[in-house]
Amino acid sequence: MTFDDDVRDLYQEVILDHGRKPRHGQRLAAYDVTAKGDNPMCGDRVEVFVKFNGDDTIAETGFEARGCAISVASADLMAETVQGRGKADTRALFETFREMVRTGHCPEHDAGLDDSMERLAPLAGVHEYPSRVKCATLPWHALVAALDGTREASSE
Amino acid sequence: MNVEKIRADFPILSQTIRGKKLVFLDSAASAQKPRAVIDAMREAMETQYANVHRGLHWMSERTTDAYESARDAVAALMNAPDRDEIVFVRNSTEAINLVAHSFGRNMLKPGQAVLISGMEHHSNIVPWQMLRDAHGTELRVAPITDSGELDMAAFEALLQDGRVGLVAITHMSNVLGTVTPAERIVHLAHAHGAKVLFDGSQAIVHRAVDVQALGCDFYAWTGHKLYGPTGIGVLWARRELLEAMPPFLGGGEMISSVTYEKSTWARVPHKFEAGTPAILEGIGLKAAIDYVRAIGYDEMAAHEASLTEHALARLGRIEGLRILGQAQDRGGVVAFALDRAHAHDVATLLDRQGIAVRAGHHCAEPLMHRFGLESTARASFGIYTTHEEIDALADSLIRVREFFT
Numbered sequence: 210m211t212f213d214d215d216v217r218d219l220y221q222e223v224i225l226d227h228g229r230k231p232r233h234g235q236r237l238a239a240y241d242v243t244a245k246g247d248n249p250m251c252g253d254r255v256e257v258f259v260k261f262n263g264d265d266t267i268a269e270t271g272f273e274a275r276g277c278a279i280s281v282a283s284a285d286l287m288a289e290t291v292q293g294r295g296k297a298d299t300r301a302l303f304e305t306f307r308e309m310v311r312t313g314h315c316p317e318h319d320a321g322l323d324d325s326m327e328r329l330a331p332l333a334g335v336h337e338y339p340s341r342v343k344c345a346t347l348p349w350h351a352l353v354a355a356l357d358g359t360r361e362a363s364s365e
Numbered sequence: 366m367n368v369e370k371i372r373a374d375f376p377i378l379s380q381t382i383r384g385k386k387l388v389f390l391d392s393a394a395s396a397q398k399p400r401a402v403i404d405a406m407r408e409a410m411e412t413q414y415a416n417v418h419r420g421l422h423w424m425s426e427r428t429t430d431a432y433e434s435a436r437d438a439v440a441a442l443m444n445a446p447d448r449d450e451i452v453f454v455r456n457s458t459e460a461i462n463l464v465a466h467s468f469g470r471n472m473l474k475p476g477q478a479v480l481i482s483g484m485e486h487h488s489n490i491v492p493w494q495m496l497r498d499a500h501g502t503e504l505r506v507a508p509i510t511d512s513g514e515l516d517m518a519a520f521e522a523l524l525q526d527g528r529v530g531l532v533a534i535t536h537m538s539n540v541l542g543t544v545t546p547a548e549r550i551v552h553l554a555h556a557h558g559a560k561v562l563f564d565g566s567q568a569i570v571h572r573a574v575d576v577q578a579l580g581c582d583f584y585a586w587t588g589h590k591l592y593g594p595t596g597i598g599v600l601w602a603r604r605e606l607l608e609a610m611p612p613f614l615g616g617g618e619m620i621s622s623v624t625y626e627k628s629t630w631a632r633v634p635h636k637f638e639a640g641t642p643a644i645l646e647g648i649g650l651k652a653a654i655d656y657v658r659a660i661g662y663d664e665m666a667a668h669e670a671s672l673t674e675h676a677l678a679r680l681g682r683i684e685g686l687r688i689l690g691q692a693q694d695r696g697g698v699v700a701f702a703l704d705r706a707h708a709h710d711v712a713t714l715l716d717r718q719g720i721a722v723r724a725g726h727h728c729a730e731p732l733m734h735r736f737g738l739e740s741t742a743r744a745s746f747g748i749y750t751t752h753e754e755i756d757a758l759a760d761s762l763i764r765v766r767e768f769f770t
Contacts (some may be wrong), residue, residue, distance in 0.1 A: 212764045215383075215717040220710075225769070251709060251725050252739040275739060277707035278769070338713060 219334040219341075220278065223286075228278030233288035237271040246351030246362045248343055253280050257351040266295050270352065277344055283332055284348035290325035296356050302326075303349045310335050310345045366664040372749045374399040374656075385719025388754045393539055393567060393698045393745030394723050396592045398653075405652035406594065406645045417644055418618060418635075432644050435651035436634075442654050443584065444575040445601050452600040452607070452634040453642055457566040458488040460585035460600035461533070463637060464562055465492035467610040468583075469531070475501030477530035480523055480559070482545070483509040483735055484538040487728045489564045493533060505529065509735065513541035513690025517549070524557040532561045536568035536584075540727045540743065541690030542673070542698040544568065551580045560606075566590055570747075571669055571696040573662040576601055588646065592747075593653030597646035600637075607633040614639040657748075665748050669697040672746045672755060679759035680744075685766055689736055697746035700727065703762070705769040708740040714765045715742075720758055 240258040247254050253276035262268045270288035274281050291299045301319060306329050308316040313336035315326050335341045347362075354362035372378050375397050380387045389397060409431060415424035417432045440448040454460045469479070469492075479493045483506055497504045507520040515534075523529065532554040537544045547563060554561045562583035565574055569586045576584050583606070587598040602610075612619055612630055616639035621629040630636040657665070676699050680686055685704035703711055712724035723743045726733045733739060744758055 212718070212761070212768070216714050216768070219713065220768070229769075252730070252733075253709075277709040279710070338716075341709070341713060344709065 219338065221331040221334065223331040224278060224282040227282035227285040231272075231274075231281055231285035233269075233271050233285050234274065234281065235271050236273055237269060240271070242355040242358065244351045244355035244360050244362055246347045246354070248276075248347055250343075251276075253277065253344060253347060255280065255284055255348045255351050257284070257348060257355050259352070259355050264295075266293055267291050267299065272348060272351075274348070276347070277341075279332070279335060279341055279344040280347055283345040286329055286332070287348050287352060290328050291352065299356060300353060303353055306332075306349065307346055309333050310342050312336055366660065366668045366748075368668070368749065368751055371660070372751075374401070375749050376400060376403070378749055382719040382721075383717060388718075388720040388757050390744040390746065390750065390754065390758060391721045391723050392570075392747035392750070393590065393743065395589045395595070396570070396747050397749065398594070398649075399592055399656050401656045402593060402649045402652045406649040409645055409648045414645070416641055428644060428648075431651070432642070432647045435647040435654075438651045438654040439599055439601075442569075442574070442658065443599075443601055444577050446577060447604055449633050450601055450604050450607065452602070452637045453647060454585075454598045454600050454637075455596055455643070456587040456589075456598040457564055457585045458492075458598075460583075460598055461489055461562070461564065462492045463600055463613040464531075464533075464583055464585075464602070465496045467613045467637075468560075468606065469493075469496040469502065470500050471611055472606075472609065473500070473502050473530040476503070476528065478503035478505050478528050480505045480507060480520075480529045480532045480534075480554075482507045482515055482520075482534045484513065484515075484541055484543060484732050485533075485535055485729065486539055486564065486566070487730070488566075489533055489535060490731070502530070503528070506731075507534075509541075509543075509732075512692060513538070513543050514692045515543075515545050515550075517546070520550070521553055524553060524559065527558055529554070529557060529559040532559050534561070534563060536563040536565045536574070537571065537696050538690070538729075538732075539567050539698060540700045540729050540732055540741070541692060542695035542700075543690055543692035544572070544694040544696055546694075547579050547581070555580070567696060567698070572666050582606060588650040588653065591650075591653055591657060594643075594646040594649040597643045597650050604633065607637070610637075612636050612639070616640045618642070660748060668748060669746055669750075672750055672752065673697045673699065675752050676744065676746070676755045676758075679755060680762070683759065683762055683766065686762065689738075689741060697750075698743060699745070700741040700743040702738055702741045703766055703769075705766055708742045710769070711742045711762070711765055714768065715758070715761055718757070718761045720754075720761055722758070 350362035560582040708724040
């Protein structure tokens with residue numbers, strides 16, 4: 210096996226690309242809620258900013274992250290896939306995503322999450338690296354904390 | 366030194382990880398165990414195990430002898446003048462907490478200061494913060510230079526007002542590899558009326574420690590980094606200090622007599638060893654010390670110096686790789702950052718090649734911040750590390766960097 214073959218299960222091109230050039234990796238000029246996420250074990254940190262539409266669905270998500278390629282790519286794909294979703298819908302997506310990164314398999318879910326789960330599928334490879342699962346879920350914990358009105362989340 | 370022969374003593378090293386030959390470069394976090402240590406602990410359990418210092422039966426006496434012989438081995442290893450100056454604890458962290466509680470709260474006065482350095486492990490920062498908050502002592506931090514060495518002028522200046530009662534400082538940094546100028550530190554501290562504690566967790570793995578030559582007052586280290594088991598560590602302290610210090614934990618083993626009105630303490634060192642000790646771990650530590658001494662510190666130090674020189678040369682040639690610390694006097698740990706990849710990604714990609722390194726803040730967050738970083742990867746070497754393993758690390762790092770291009 211070449212070096213690339215060894216690591217491509219986790220570091221797929223999508224992840225490398227979003228890790229290197231996140232599309233949503235900035236603080237929003239105007240936002241409604243925000244929260245920080247911290248992983249005290251490794252020092253990774255992410256701050257999430259959310260702007261709502263009039264109907265309380267997510268209009269836009271931005272983030273500032275200090276962390277590894279997995280956490281940055283996960284934050285970026287999260288920002289993309291939660292756009293247009295309501296709070297309950299976003300939580301359902303997070304629960305489904307979390308199950309996928311823990312087990313490597315996408316669990317049964319509502320058809321409305323299909324497209325997003327397909328988009329998030331490249332992150333399923335982290336299940337093989339238990340210490341890295343938290344890297345992928347940290348931005349989601351921060352997002353849910355922001356939606357709940359809690360200012361801080363920890364992936365511990 | 367015959368590294369292949371040494372490697373054969375460590376059963377774990379013949380393993381494959383993810384289908385690759387294991388390249389274990391994380392010995393500074395915890396070292397692997399030679400067969401001698403594994404066997405000593407297993408044999409004790411299979412043939413003579415019982416509690417120590419109490420049972421009037423053959424097994425207990427045998428086990429007590431074996432456990433107490435570990436104290437003799439430690440005393441000899443550190444050239445301690447008196448075996449009763451060896452206090453067994455769980456690890457360096459507990460040793461430092463013992464000193465912070467027992468010496469700090471009773472023999473330092475509020476308003477006196479504890480002086481540490483800018484390259485301490487959290488275990489030599491947090492106990493002194495807790496002492497500060499509980500007892501009103503000050504916590505001072507001597508800065509380090511860009512090369513990762515103690516700023517001796519600043520260190521001396523911080524001693525000038527005579528209020529420092531204790532200098533608590535690493536003997537070798539777990540991140541930078543820097544070996545601190547111990548004799549000079551002791552000389553300056555004593556000249557200003559301060560006692561000296563060394564955190565020797567890393568140093569004792571890489572060089573002979575002679576507490577009488579160093580002239581220090583306390584020396585803390587842990588067994589599991591010296592090829593021994595986890596759960597046993599050592600605090601050495603001058604006898605007169607141990608005699609004057611009150612106990613840290615209370616309970617069985619540490620008393621002379623107990624009534625409901627009053628208890629009296631056992632003699633030193635048992636006064637500081639409450640409860641059933643880490644018996645098997647003590648026996649394992651003795652085996653580790655015997656193993657290390659049979660190889661000899663001169664041989665080990667020469668091997669590690671050669672490995673470190675090789676690593677600095679190979680890693681130093683990799684574009685975009687920054688090594689933390691360029692101390693003149695250093696041991697076998699090399700922390701580094703790659704420009705294009707986060708330390709965790711580096712560690713995961715290396716792990717896929719069977720190479721184990723540590724990544725993170727190495728329990729030294731303030732030190733990371735001093736160098737403007739949140740985390741680094743760290744390769745650390747042991748007696749079983751080979752030059753080929755360092756080559757494998759360097760070759761893989763080049764590919765990691767290409768991968769993130």
